[in-house]
Amino acid sequence: MTFKRSDGRGIEEMRPIKAEVGVVPNADGSAIFSFGKTVAIAAVYGPRKMHPQHQQDPEKGKLRCNYNMLSFSVDDRIRPGPSRRSTEISKITEWALEPVLLIEKYPNLVIDVHINILQADASTRCAGINAAALALAHAGIPMKNLVSSVSIGKLDKQLVVDVDKEEEDFEEGEGSTDIPITMTPEGDITHIQLDGKISIEELKEVVQLAKKSVKKIYEVQKKALKESVKL
Amino acid sequence: METAKVTGERIKSYLSTGKRFDGRKQDEFRDITIETGISEKAEGSARVKIGNTEVIVGVKLSVSEPYPDSPNKGNLMVTSELLPLSSERFESGPPKFPAIELGRLIDRAIRESKFINLEKLCIKEGEKVWSVFIDIYSINYDGNLIDAAGIGAILSLKTAYLPKYDQENEKVLYGEHTDQKIPLSEELPIVITSHKIGGNIIVDPTIEEEDVSETRITIGGSVEGKLFSIQKGGIKEITVEEMDKLLEMNDNARKKVYSQIKKYL
Numbered sequence: 001m002t003f004k005r006s007d008g009r010g011i012e013e014m015r016p017i018k019a020e021v022g023v024v025p026n027a028d029g030s031a032i033f034s035f036g037k038t039v040a041i042a043a044v045y046g047p048r049k050m051h052p053q054h055q056q057d058p059e060k061g062k063l064r065c066n067y068n069m070l071s072f073s074v075d076d077r078i079r080p081g082p083s084r085r086s087t088e089i090s091k092i093t094e095w096a097l098e099p100v101l102l103i104e105k106y107p108n109l110v111i112d113v114h115i116n117i118l119q120a121d122a123s124t125r126c127a128g129i130n131a132a133a134l135a136l137a138h139a140g141i142p143m144k145n146l147v148s149s150v151s152i153g154k155l156d157k158q159l160v161v162d163v164d165k166e167e168e169d170f171e172e173g174e175g176s177t178d179i180p181i182t183m184t185p186e187g188d189i190t191h192i193q194l195d196g197k198i199s200i201e202e203l204k205e206v207v208q209l210a211k212k213s214v215k216k217i218y219e220v221q222k223k224a225l226k227e228s229v230k231l
Numbered sequence: 232m233e234t235a236k237v238t239g240e241r242i243k244s245y246l247s248t249g250k251r252f253d254g255r256k257q258d259e260f261r262d263i264t265i266e267t268g269i270s271e272k273a274e275g276s277a278r279v280k281i282g283n284t285e286v287i288v289g290v291k292l293s294v295s296e297p298y299p300d301s302p303n304k305g306n307l308m309v310t311s312e313l314l315p316l317s318s319e320r321f322e323s324g325p326p327k328f329p330a331i332e333l334g335r336l337i338d339r340a341i342r343e344s345k346f347i348n349l350e351k352l353c354i355k356e357g358e359k360v361w362s363v364f365i366d367i368y369s370i371n372y373d374g375n376l377i378d379a380a381g382i383g384a385i386l387s388l389k390t391a392y393l394p395k396y397d398q399e400n401e402k403v404l405y406g407e408h409t410d411q412k413i414p415l416s417e418e419l420p421i422v423i424t425s426h427k428i429g430g431n432i433i434v435d436p437t438i439e440e441e442d443v444s445e446t447r448i449t450i451g452g453s454v455e456g457k458l459f460s461i462q463k464g465g466i467k468e469i470t471v472e473e474m475d476k477l478l479e480m481n482d483n484a485r486k487k488v489y490s491q492i493k494k495y496l
Contacts, residue, residue, distance in 0.1 A: 087328060
């Protein structure tokens with residue numbers, strides 16, 4: 001029997017992806033990215049002088065990400081302001097992006113990336129990272145490449161690409177394992193997390209599946225950037 | 232004091248010939264020393280030393296309301312404090328990112344492995360459940376607090392007893408322990424963190440090694456090879472091949488750590 005996903009998607013099929021840059025005119029770079037109903041918006045300010053001054057690093061610039069969910073982005077209202085979860089995702093996002101960023105070009109400066117989740121249907125950190133990578137490129141920050149992020153799910157024993165909320169809450173058999181992964185187009189891992197239960201062999205499969213999937217996201221990101229440039 | 236650049240370079244060049252400063256192999260832990268029941272007041276507690284790194288972990292239980300989305304389950308809270316007494320690098324004040332992350336890393340390994348049977352900690356559905364608080368404190372910081380905290384957490388859970396609960400007056404009678412233990416499963420989550428330094432992968436870094444680490448991958452898994460939680464940290468990427476190698480090494484290290492700690496379980 002083939003596995004049926006609740007919304008009828010194929011195993012490796014992602015929800016409709018949308019990406020657009022230049023959505024916040026005030027920012028130096030900005031982008032909106034969505035996986036179906038999950039929508040993230042990111043804006044870049046900088047490079048600009050780091051304040052407080054004692055946080056300045058004369059060897060390289062600093063990437064400072066801030067992930068935030070709007071209070072009404074989910075069913076049960078989230079209390080506004082930072083939480084332990086959002087603090088962690090902010091840092092994870094910095095780590096996911098920094099490998100491709102030529103941050104050493106900006107000693108003493110800071111690049112701020114503000115990510116807001118407008119609407120959440122799982123995979124919000126992945127949408128946020130994708131939007132942030134686009135916004136940084138849109139801001140003209142020198143980068144070795146983009147990064148693309150996707151969440152691979154293991155529902156009971158079946159691997160699926162781009163987990164939505166209903167799948168995240170899947171409880172049959174071995175339940176749901178969520179593995180958000182961020183990669184460069186070459187397939188180097190800049191971020192990986194996992195929650196659930198999986199064997200080492202299965203995890204290796206997950207990584208290969210992610211490698212295949214991020215390429216598709218990369219194409220959409222690239223297209224969005226190209227469209228923003230008037231020829 | 233931050234590790235000097237020249238020390239960092241030396242660590243890297245040593246590692247490229249397969250050597251570490253303290254003569255350990257790349258997948259070798261420092262000596263692990265364990266003491267359980269270190270607190271009279273905590274329901275369960277442990278002191279874990281890995282080399283010069285030391286943490287103490289305590290488990291407290293209280294009765295409270297369940298979360299609305301899990302009315303028939305007990306609550307689990309893991310927090311950590313990086314005490315200023317344990318290193319000149321830690322300052323007092325509200326928790327900063329490393330302390331928040333440490334708590335969450337351990338929380339997720341325990342939660343996702345379903346090590347604690349939270350359903351059995353329900354007293355009255357929707358109204359009263361046991362809350363399990365696991366609190367981690369650093370006593371001396373010389374690298375690898377994460378793995379030490381993970382060991383401390385499972386040991387304190389293993390050694391904890393529920394306090395008496397007075398149903399009538401809805402009061403927990405602390406100090407009057409029952410002989411009932413926290414309901415735990417067989418699947419023990421052991422947290423092992425691997426670091427990538429240069430092109431090399433090691434486990435159980437000292438503080439100097441941790442300072443020059445470029446990438447860190449923390450994995451909560453069982454000795455049987457099931458993985459429950461993963462988190463990558465650090466500012467460098469890792470290739471798929473390196474990741475595969477890391478997974479094998481991480482698994483081997485977990486088996487060795489388990490053989491060292493199992494007599495306390």
